[in-house]
Amino acid sequence: MKTALSFAMDFGAYAIKGGTKYYAWLLFLAFFILVGSYTAYIQFTQGLIVTGATDQITLESFFASFVFTAHVAAAAVLVVAPGYLYHRKDMKELAVIGEIVAMVFVATGITFVLFHMGRPDRTWHIIPGLGYMNFPNSMLAYDTIVLNVYLILNSIGVVYILYKKYIGKFEAKQLAIWFRPIVFLAIAWGPLIHIVTAFVLASNARVGTWATAVLPFAFLSMAGASGPALIVLIFLLLRKCTKLEINDSVINLMTTIIAWSLGIIILVFAAEIFTLLYPGTEHADSLRYIMFGHNGLNHYVLWFWGVILALVGSFAALLFSKVRHSYDRWLPLVCVVVFVAILMEKPMVLVFPAFSPTPLGEYTEYHVTMIEFFNVLFVWAIGFLSLTLILKGAIGILTGEVRHDKSSAASQSGA
């Protein structure tokens, strides 16, 4: 018990220590949290009317962002899997970083869902026993289960690994027998949360664009691009700013995954566009709307072509080994482009335009409000703040700067 307490204390003490840039970054996030607290207060007291959502376009930026967080959370297994499934030594050490990303992003996603709900105060209604969960009928019930289980699995993994490293007992023999099954389950669970999230969307008769079998593939490939893009950025940052050792081989593997995920995304887009446009049935209406607009409504047209251009461009760029190995210049740039393109694809391509035409033939545009925008930033800021602090603490343990035997001294100085 005492050890656990000192673990938490040391972890926390290390996490909040850093240089000027570190504090600047924390302050930057804190600003959005401060503003966001106010806008969140407005939303929770006045309702979703302060967002741009309507009966025609019923999902707002929160749900779109949730899908994106699911991308990244699911993709984190790509860091965990090579170490545990393929026994890559360079990756095994870093697996915990993947799990931290998964944990934080799934938690961020759940927060987005709370913002999406009209009555967050009634969340308890879905807890079986206390309320009533419509299982096995409702896809959202499945999603609730898989997201929370994923959160728990990763939290257990992260805490257990870090704790074991902290007390210096991380040899295979010293690990509990349940640990490996948990890790493997978490690896399998990553794609699962994403497939279920895709099914939450694909199961709706109202939105024809989503009623497609490629949706899970599109989601997984976008996860494969956006998640590693973020992880590459984190890795490049970590090995520049910390003592953590990350080999080029790790970055290269991630880059390869990004490149070929982008390739699959392009194929999925092309297949979807062909399958819809060639027969030109009513199922193509929404796609035509986003590609070419409808009677003067062309809010999404530029977004669509912009995203397509960014994805194709990034894919083409990553085919050049010069770009792939330009660790301090081109590679991070491409990763940022991929991350932002897929982030923006969610609301502006996947979610909002899919609602036009409505079942009654209405075409509408979504207008994001300022409050909604700052609430999205609020949740992102909380997510990135948690990610920063947890990663910082974890690096202290991984690099050996935070250890149990030093704990008493550290905690004393901290106090």
Place this chain on the structure above:
Amino acid sequence: MSEEKNEKMQDADEVVQGRRDFLKHVCTSSAAALVAATTPSEAVDNASNPDADVTVAEFFQGHFLLMSEEEKLQAIARLEKRYSAQYSKKTTVSNAPAPDGVLFGYALDISKCIGCRRCVHACVKENNQSRNDPEVQWIQVMKMPKGNIAFTADQLDKGYPEKSEFGDYGVQVGGNAYKTAGLSTEDAQNYYNDELVPDKDFFYMPVQCQQCEKPPCVKACPVRATFRDHAGVVLIDYNWCIGCRMCQLACPYHARRFNWGEPHLPAEEMNPKTHYFGNRPRMRGVMEKCTFCAQRTREGRNPACQEVCPVGARKFGNLLDPDSDVRRVLATKRVFRFKEEAGTYPKFFYYIG
């Protein structure tokens, strides 16, 4: 809901009840604070709210179908008290059950409908929808071109591919393509604001909840706040809805409406004869939709939209009774279901009379 299911839910109820009691005892005080924090605008807006206990008790209220008879009566009494104070008039909240041996159905004559939208506004008068910001309407009327003006002679030789130096392959896409005609949502106008109706080149089709026999919304609801009663009507427990809008996503008829903000219902326009699952005033953040006027139809009266239709295009009744209006329509007219390809088996029929 069948008897069997009812029993099952009664059983579940005991379990749920035990836990809820526990929760109640443990955190009544903290929950009061929580509720005050999450619903402050209700508390502020409804300055006449009789007491905060009502809100707290409503917060802990379970699914209405899972309640015991006693709990149901308590819940009803709470609501009547709250509404009566809030709207300064005696309000009744009925708990009348759906009639036995009845399957409610509706038929609408699209050859008669003139697009006057009286049904839309009759529904609003009856069902206590928010009047503004957000303005909520459960019925939407589509105006669709008949097709008599879709074809023009000057387009006869136009089309694709055109004759060119590469040769004449014959027009494969005629010049009169891309013009909708007849029953199609493609060029439907939902916001038409004509001086007079009906427009001679158009016909009209009102759409509301189709009361599907296989409702996708019920399947999608993660907490079963929306369900099908044993007369076949899909209803919502507004106090159980969590506002996730999965039902709205699932509905292929755009029939569900969400209370995006605090509903604004002027006291003088409030209809004080309400039903728990019907037209009682809703709160912010919950879904609502046509209930076939549960407060009326469960007591034998026709829905408001049926009563108002000036051309008698709307027929309502019991699908199990061969002498009912709706069954007679089904027996003698050309009938279809809207979006039958959605596989929802609506009990709302359209016909050509």
Place this chain on the structure above:
Amino acid sequence: MDFLHKSPAIVALALCGVLATGVSAVNSAHAAEEKPAAAQNAQPVTDCFESRIGYSSVTRVENADPKYGYPNVKCSQTTGAVLWWGDPFDGTIPMGEMPDISDSTRGDFDHAVVKPREPQLQYFNMGPNGCETCHNGKMVPFPKDSKPRLIGMHQDIVENSLKLMHGRGALWCLNCHSATHRNHLIDRQGNEISFNQPQKLCGGCHGENYIDWRAGVHGKRIGSWATGGKKRWWVCTECHNPHTVQKARFNQLKPESPPPLPRGMKNADYERAGDAKH
């Protein structure tokens, strides 16, 4: 039409007509039509019409149903149309004897009620004896036969009596209006029929619609949805004007206001862009 009520002298003159029946306009409803739609929060509209302007009018009475504090009707601020009935049987009388047609569509008339048509007919209500105030054989002599002839009265109902817009030349006023008992309609067999039961007359020719109406398929009934329940039936002349069917089966009417635009949308022009294509 207003002048008829205002000036007794003109009224007396007008009473000397031949034809005085049908669905003459009731002026109060026009007032509602002229009200600006913008008056959203104004006082409730009290002068209303039921199906169409001029066919039947209602005056809103507050607290007609004390149990719920309901008015008898709620009317549209935009058009003056009745949108909602507090009591569907407000102002109704029993439908009266209906012939039994022994086929599958036999009507469900046990608890049928109707709103009497007589109070809605303008000329009918001008004297103490209804139409017979003038058409008593003395002030206006009874016509000798039912041959069409030009009539100088009631031109507001039938513009040109030689061109009656019903029956395409095969019918004339006295085929439906009793020559000697002008307060009644008359069918082909000489049976006198109350203005409150026009279905008995119309049904003689319009058999198919009549059967549909009896079955509840044609026309409108409000009140109970259950078979055998109490229903208010709409009779033929509450919706159809028998004097003008040939010219304009129904006149266009003013619709209620459109739904609110989705938040953020400025107009719905993109919907009407489809019109331009035509």
